[in-house]
Amino acid sequence: MSQTSETPSSNARVGxxxxxxxxxxxxxxxxxxAHIGYFQHEFVERKAWLTASEFASLLAxxxxxxGPASSQLGFAIGLRRAGLAGAIAAFVAFTLPSVFLxxxxxxxxxxxPDSLNQALLQGFKLLxxxxxxxxxxxxxxNLCDTWAKRLIAVxxxxxxxxxxxxxxxxxxxxxxxxxxAVNSPNPTTEVPSRVGQSPExxxxxxxxxxxxFFLLLLLLSVTPPVLGGEEGVPVLLTLAxxxxxxxxxxxxxxxxxxPLLQSSLLEPGLVSEGEFLAAYGSAQIVPGPMFSIAAYLxxxxxxESFSIAGAAVALLAIFLPGFLLVxxxxxxxxxxxxxxxxxxxxxxxxxxxxxxxxxxxxxxxLLSAIHSIVDLLVVVAGFYVLRVMKLPVIFLLPILxxxxxxxxxx
Numbered sequence: 001m002s003q004t005s006e007t008p009s010s011n012a013r014v015g016x017x018x019x020x021x022x023x024x025x026x027x028x029x030x031x032x033x034a035h036i037g038y039f040q041h042e043f044v045e046r047k048a049w050l051t052a053s054e055f056a057s058l059l060a061x062x063x064x065x066x067g068p069a070s071s072q073l074g075f076a077i078g079l080r081r082a083g084l085a086g087a088i089a090a091f092v093a094f095t096l097p098s099v100f101l102x103x104x105x106x107x108x109x110x111x112x113p114d115s116l117n118q119a120l121l122q123g124f125k126l127l128x129x130x131x132x133x134x135x136x137x138x139x140x141x142n143l144c145d146t147w148a149k150r151l152i153a154v155x156x157x158x159x160x161x162x163x164x165x166x167x168x169x170x171x172x173x174x175x176x177x178x179x180x181a182v183n184s185p186n187p188t189t190e191v192p193s194r195v196g197q198s199p200e201x202x203x204x205x206x207x208x209x210x211x212x213f214f215l216l217l218l219l220l221s222v223t224p225p226v227l228g229g230e231e232g233v234p235v236l237l238t239l240a241x242x243x244x245x246x247x248x249x250x251x252x253x254x255x256x257x258x259p260l261l262q263s264s265l266l267e268p269g270l271v272s273e274g275e276f277l278a279a280y281g282s283a284q285i286v287p288g289p290m291f292s293i294a295a296y297l298x299x300x301x302x303x304e305s306f307s308i309a310g311a312a313v314a315l316l317a318i319f320l321p322g323f324l325l326v327x328x329x330x331x332x333x334x335x336x337x338x339x340x341x342x343x344x345x346x347x348x349x350x351x352x353x354x355x356x357x358x359x360x361x362x363x364x365x366l367l368s369a370i371h372s373i374v375d376l377l378v379v380v381a382g383f384y385v386l387r388v389m390k391l392p393v394i395f396l397l398p399i400l401x402x403x404x405x406x407x408x409x410x
Contacts, residue, residue, distance in 0.1 A: 013082035014089050020047065021074060021093035028094070028287045030128025033360040035070035035289070037135030039077065041386075045138065049081055052142035056350035061333050063171060063353060067247055067322020068257070068291045071095070075323050076330060084327075091319065098288025099315060102296040105282040106306070123400040124285060125369035130382035130396060132361045137387065139354050148181040149351035156355025161362060171352050178348020179341055203331065210328035213248070213321055220244045220317075235303045238268065239310055240317040243294050248321035257291060257318070270301035294318040378403060 020042065028038045036059065043049045050058070058080070062072040071091065078090025144150045156170045220241040242264040250257045265271045271279075276297070283293040294314040302310020336342050370376055378400070385391050 010082065010085075014085045017078045017082050017086040018089040018093045021078065021090045022097070024074075025094040025097040025288050029124035030131060030365070031290060032068070032070040033357065033365055034128040034131045036073065036357065037131040039070070039073060040135045040139060041131070043077055049077065052139070053350070054080075056139070056143050056353060057333075057346055059353055060171070060346060060349045061329065062326070063167060063349075063356065065322065065325045065329060066250055067325060068289055068319065071289045071291060071319060072322045072326050076326050079326070079330070087323070087327075091323065095288055095292055095315070095319070098283075098286045098292040099295045099311070101286040102279075102282055102292055103299060103306075103311065105286070106279075106296055106299055122369070123403070124287075125365075126375060126378055126382070127396060127400050128365055129361075129369045129379045130386060132357065132365050133379070133383050134386050136354070136357050136361055139357065143347075143350045143354050146182070148177075149347065152177055152181075152348055152351040153355040153358065156352045157358040157362075160356065160359035167356055170355070171349050174348045174352030174355075175345040176348070178345040178351070182344045182347045182351075206328050206331045209324050213324040213328060216244060216324075217248050217321065235270070235301065236309060236313050238270070239298055239301055239314045242268075242270075243298070243314045243317035244321055247291070247318040261294070261297065265297055265301060271297055275300050291315075291318050 024035075024038055024042060028035050030037075040055060044052055044055050058076045059069075059073055062069045062076065065072060071094065074090045074094050075087045079087035082089070140153070144153050152174050156174060159165045159170055160167070223237065223241060243261070246257055246260040246264060250260055262276055266273060266276060279293050279296040279300075282296060283290055286292070292315065294317070295311040298310035298312070298314025299307050300310075301307070301314070370379065382396050382400070385396060
């Protein structure tokens with residue numbers, strides 16, 4: 001096929017990726033766990049860009065890597081669909097709405113009543129319960145189709161809820177159990193399609209991205225001390241260093257990055273405690289990735305009041321390491337999954353991912369949202385609308401906000 005005939009198709013795919021992720025960026029409330037539900041509902045069930053096993057394989061990879069798991073998953077989906085341009089389009093479209101809304105809230109939040117903020121937050125929490133419940137139901141059916149996989153999922157759920165064990169050990173043990181307890185699936189059903197390159201062609205680029213990741217981590221770790229501490233370093237460079245290290249070293253994403261940002265930005269005096277808490281509260285009521293809070297904090301900590309440059313530097317620095325790791329590891333991941341035994345191990349990991357989702361669904365998603373029998377009835381009705389009536393998620397959002405607004409008035 002000629003180059004001229006391929007280009008429009010490629011551009012159309014990138015545009016499609018941008019549009020779909022922009023819709024999600026405007027409506028994906030509820031945090032990282034809910035985002036997985038949105039992605040599964042949109043790209044597996046509705047658009048069929050991925051099979052359930054392909055989606056789970058990408059999700060398992062993003063769970064293993066440090067960084068914002070849901071944003072890395074979106075980046076990987078865009079990469080699979082339309083190459084690097086598609087990955088960038090997915091990131092920009094999914095993240096831009098939350099960044100814009102956070103910066104607007106930074107400007108207007110002093111004038112908003114607390115009661116309105118609380119009503120909005122509760123409506124979004126109920127939406128997250130519905131979305132995650134739907135994803136849990138669907139992924140459980142697809143990825144836990146044998147008793148061995150169901151036992152792995154239940155075991156992971158119980159460990160996460162009733163012990164101090166974290167996600168990483170659970171995923172590793174589940175992979176080992178998969179080697180022995182799960183029948184080896186056909187690898188071709190477990191491997192996401194490659195994006196235009198063979199593994200041999202991808203390895204040099206994979207090594208390049210890994211090298212860039214470690215080089216930036218080293219340079220940004222040593223530059224501030226070499227230049228004489230925080231007082232001798234430009235504010236934007238300090239922001240880049242602190243946010244890049246947070247994005248590179250945090251496992252679990254979302255809320256887990258907040259303590260790192262708090263210590264790294266409060267101690268040098270880049271933001272105050274009150275400003276940080278305001279940023280956290282604002283991040284709870286906007287759609288999109290929790291890591292977008294970096295833009296809010298960067299706008300405060302930048303070299304001038306309401307610094308757009310500070311917001312941009314902090315935002316790019318916190319997301320970049322996670323995306324570099326996806327680009328570095330994904331080609332190797334795809335090659336490994338072509339081995340039957342490793343495909344069986346990943347099937348075990350996929351079952352564990354269902355357990356991770358179940359544990360997160362209970363705590364914090366369910367417990368933080370359900371406070372009354374009315375909340376429970378709203379969630380049940382919303383689940384019925386989404387799962388049985390097959391109505392788009394976008395129809396649920398205004399209904400939930402209307403319910404919360406009515407509760408606020410009466």
